[in-house]
Amino acid sequence: MLQRPRRRCEGTAMGAIVLDLRPGLGLGPFTLGNRLNTKEYPISVRFENFGHSRMPICEAFVQIEQQPNIYDVVHVKYLDEEPLKLDVVISFPDHGFHLRFDPWSQRLRLIEVFDVKRLQMRYATSLIGGPSTLATFVAVYALFGPTFPGIYDQDRGVYTLFYPGLSFAFPIPSQYVDCFHDREAELPLEFPDGTTPVTCRVSIYDSSTDSKVGVGSLMSKASAPPLPAGSLYMEEIHVKLGEELRFTVGGQHIPFGASPQDVWTELGRPCGIHQKQVDQMVIHSASDPRPRTTLSCDYFYNFFTRGLDILFDGQTHKIKKFVLHTNYPGHADFNSYIKCNFVIYGSVFGEPFQEGNIPKHCITPSTKWEQVKEILGDCGRAAIQTQGSTNNPFGSTFVYGYQNVAFEVMKNGYIATVTLFQSS
Incomplete structure (x- = not known):
């Protein structure tokens, strides 16, 4: 897997940015897609408007280049020998998230926040994550509301909570694994010692298929949104x-x-x-x-x-x-x-x-x-x-x-x- 830094300069401090979290749609300027038809936009428009109907990798780079003081450290990762085998990944290590693009269509299929303490997210008018606002289970449940019981991955020791187009993964300490007897477990609002789990990963993905996307094998269930009828993309x-x-x-x-x-x-x-x-x-x-x-x-x-x-x-x-x-x-x-x-x-x-x-x-x-x-x-x-x-x-x-x-x-x-x- 090749890893190529795009840029390195003095810019924003780690964790100093706030990005809007849009379940099923995207994070900040990076959009998974919506149902607009590309025929609504003139073909002469290059990448600035072409991404309104979905985000190919070219449009993601346009967004990055437009904000060099924010996205000042960017890594591009891909499998050089077999570029169609694994995702093309644009990673922002200072801000704790990355973008995963389907290698064949080169469209954004999954956004993962892998270090929630480095990135503060805004949902509606509330903030979650970042160095000052812990994304605990209690905080997530209070902000996003009730949902069905999540899935516990015994091998990884991770409990994943799902909302439409959005999931939160919580590591479960080994001493509390007995609290989860079935794959679908009860909501772990608190552990027996009164503590609450803290999110280790946030996944944002298209919600149209009702897939449950999370860590491990669940990550592969994320796919780019369907192209609208008559789309010129990948014609x-x-x-x-x-x-x-x-x-x-x-x-x-x-x-x-x-x-x-x-x-x-x-x-x-x-x-x-x-x-x-x-x-x-x-x-x-x-x-x-x-x-x-x-x-x-x-x-x-x-x-x-x-x-x-x-x-x-x-x-x-x-x-x-x-x-x-x-x-x-x-x-x-x-x-x-x-x-x-x-x-x-x-x-x-x-x-x-x-x-x-x-x-x-x-x-x-x-x-x-x-x-x-x-x-x-x-x-x-x-x-x-x-x-x-x-x-x-x-x-x-x-x-x-x-x-x-x-x-x-x-x-x-x-x-x-x-x-x-x-x-x-």
């Missing part, structure tokens, strides 16, 4: 190699050779437009004798919220390339794009393109490089992509080319980007 984009992209929610078709006007009509205003400065791969093209340093007049349309770039020829103003981004941690472009949920088809796969039917042999963001080679065959040696060694702490990636498609592959074997083009 499947079907790729027909050498021909076009098809967007499954809106039904748009964007073929090679389409004009900027066509793209605006189908996808709306791009999030950004920039000129391609240098064509660094032109030296590998035998048909193009221009020097490698030749400035390009080609230009990109960037659709950050779709994980997509579109490259136009500067002379003909026709689409010549598509670039699809997986947004995996450990890549230089991580946190620049929403993950593109592509499905790549092609006649070279041995199966025809069929709308609404994904063949067994297709390539998606979850496909590892070894699987790609099984589908497409060996393509020979890779080109090395450094992304600028001084600004890239993650090291080089490898670019492998086939007819109509090139894959940028990370050292762990996962695809970072897919570049689509028409072979001459």
Whole structure:
């Protein structure tokens, strides 16, 4: 598990912040999700408003960057070798809480306060937690009201009390374990010596499934809120190699050779437009004798919220390339794009393109490089992509080319980007 500090500077003291606690919804500026439809927001809006319908990891970083004096120490944790196996975690050690993102959808599924003494939470008009307000069982019960008996985990010695979208875990001293005979135990308002248990962990999660989420195996029961009907987030984009992209929610078709006007009509205003400065791969093209340093007049349309770039020829103003981004941690472009949920088809796969039917042999963001080679065959040696060694702490990636498609592959074997083009 890699742990990468985002920032270290002088900022707020430990435990000095107060965040609003919203059961089933979120904590402070970090939101699990609600039922708003992304179609209510223009696609040109980047991450600031895109997170109103749910919080992808990119939106969480926007919130962090907007308040650097509060979130001055931030750790990003993920499993480098298998980034889809475990959550991506953004942790705030000075404030005692972290955010857990589903590794595939990159959406916030669980917020855990793991050190309640470091974080003061506001519920309605009352405060709980922090260095001055102990989150005892009596205090929790008084603030949140009656609820059903909780669950006692004998192996961990932890009693968990549940409310909709919210749970509190209380460690039970070993001398009092006999008070809990069944898995569902009576409410431990006080121990025989007159003391009351103090919360060791608070979990905030989506309440729509009525799941009981807590420590240990119960933690896995938290899932990101359901996406609303018609949501563009993680929309499947079907790729027909050498021909076009098809967007499954809106039904748009964007073929090679389409004009900027066509793209605006189908996808709306791009999030950004920039000129391609240098064509660094032109030296590998035998048909193009221009020097490698030749400035390009080609230009990109960037659709950050779709994980997509579109490259136009500067002379003909026709689409010549598509670039699809997986947004995996450990890549230089991580946190620049929403993950593109592509499905790549092609006649070279041995199966025809069929709308609404994904063949067994297709390539998606979850496909590892070894699987790609099984589908497409060996393509020979890779080109090395450094992304600028001084600004890239993650090291080089490898670019492998086939007819109509090139894959940028990370050292762990996962695809970072897919570049689509028409072979001459």
